[in-house]
Amino acid sequence: MAEAAQPAIRTRGLNLWYGDFQALFDVDLDIARGRVTSLIGPSGCGKSTLLRSVNRIVERLDYVRTSGSIEVMGHDVLAEGVALTRLRQEVGMVFQRPNPLPISIRKNVLFAHRLHHPGRRTRTGDDEVVERALREVLLWDQVKDRLSDLATGLSLEEQQKLYIARLLPVKPSVLLMDEPCSALDPEATSAVEELIWELRGDYSILIVTHNMAQARRASDECVFMLMGKVVEHSVTGDMFVTPEHTETADYIEGRYG
Amino acid sequence: MSAFGATDLDLSNRRRERAFRGLFGAMTALLILPVILILGMLVWKGHSVFSLEFFLAHPRNGMTEGGILPALVGTLYLVAVALFASVPLGVAAAIYLSEYAPDNLLTRLINLAIINLAGVPSIVHALFGVGAFVLFFDFGTSILAASLTLAVMTLPVVIVATRESLQAVPQAFREASWSLGATRWQTIRRIVLPNSVSGILTGVILEVSRTVGETAPIMFTGATFYVAFLPMSVFDQTMAMSYHLYTITTQVPGVPEALPFAVALTLIAIVLLLNSVSIAFRMVLRGKKKW
Secondary structure, three states, X not given: OOHHHOOOEEEEEEEEEEOOEEEEEEEEEEEOOOOEEEEEOOOOOOHHHHHHHHOOHHHHOOOEEEEEXXXXXXXXXXXXXXXXXXXXXXXXXXXXXXXXXXXXXHHHHHHHHHHHOOOOOOHHHHHHHHHHHHHHOOOHHHHOOOOOOEHHHOOHHHHHHHHHHHHHHHOOOEEEEEOOOOXXXXXXXXXXXXXXXXXXXXXXXXXXXXXXXXXXXXXXXXXXXXXXXXXXXXXXXXXXXXXXXXXXXXXXXXXXX | XXXXXXXXXXXXXXXXXXXXXXXXXXXXXXXXXXXHHHHHHHHHHHHHHOOHHXXXXXXXXXXXXXXXXXXXXXXXXXXXXXXXXXXHHHHHHHHHHHHHOOOOHHXXXXXXXXXXXXXXXXXXXXXXXXXXXXXXXOOOOOHHHHHXXXXXXXXXXXXXXXXXXXXXXXXXXXXXXXXXXXXXXXXXXXXXXXXXXXXXXXXXXXXXXXXXXXXXXXXXXOEOOOOOOOOOOOOOOEOOHHHHHHHHHHOOOOOOOHHHHHXXXXXXXXXXXXXXXXXHHHHHHHHOOOO
């Protein structure tokens, strides 16, 4: 199969249990490369679980069982011998709350880079990495004069952008975002959405969101989930204008949530 | 009567409020009183002995004259060796318990054991020290045996203080680090330890101040009545402040009254000094607190 045609994330027959509770049912999903895909659905529908199973962070709870397959860029994620630290370089994750490490802005950006490229570092090389990452997330101009300040002093919007910047130096291909704007005010939200839109193309982005307007504004494709199953997956415009299923229509029109 | 005038209920509440406030205040005053009395008494009775010679000379004339140099040096020696043993061990154990150990029955039992270990009377530790270090390991009565006994005794304090300061580091920092592909050790080394070192140091210093005053654990394991020389190796016996105070108060006839008071005051001064260092540490590092 041609590289470009391969989806960024492909799941087949994915089932997931938390103990006795089944959270995902036979999920078959192809997440397109270089596009922004929104995962929507009511609370408890399994969208966060699905997101967290892609970089296998869901397994931190040791009563989780999975069956089926997940591939990232054509490579089996659940195979034996997959190094989680390698996987998490390829698949970066942004959490709900901005989560800067209590070190300087510069060191935050370099944190993962240093972990994965030990030894052979130069000051200028590091400077380049920092500048490129911060420029990519549209943060460079705001923080370039205070790179040695603590990252915890930044505004929430800046922190969330920094969080994204922190993922980039290890060159991920997929970015998972779990309600990346839910802790932000409307202005910061639109700034981060703008950034997400900016990053598509270079990265394949999967976002969990509760915000219908955001899903509509800032994604190419939408996946609607209900009770652990994928109900509908279509181009965002189509889903919001002519949803195929009544459940989808009910949800996006706010009849339940 | 105005609408907001005090009713009988208000008045009785107010009286009760005053009574309780007075009661708690009086209790606090009662608590401080002994401290002031002890310190005042020590200064009043002991101050006449203080001189440079008191700190720099050996005891003379069957302990009734001269200074406390060997005891002072001995105490510092004992504490330093005890620290050397207990800090690495305690911090490592705390890191394991806080960062690696799964939350299961075994871990909980270990935690329980550590807390109980802290409650074991010091004389029991002393006897353990005699059995284990003096006799079994054959260190004899020596600084090494006494310090190891002190180390075992203070280990629970180090572990608990370290574990608490590790757990004070928000879980979110660990998750951020893990999600960037850091291993547990990388996370501990780069994120957790730098943010908990102030708490760990505070715990260590408090432990030191406790070690300084202990008498029972060193009495049978390494402290001695009198030596003419300062300790040269960990296999020497040594004098120590706490034990010296005990002997000149109870074992030696003809000691001038002021001498024990001066020794006691010096002992307390060392402890207070260490505690204030620890408090200062905490204030400086808290000022730099990074989140």
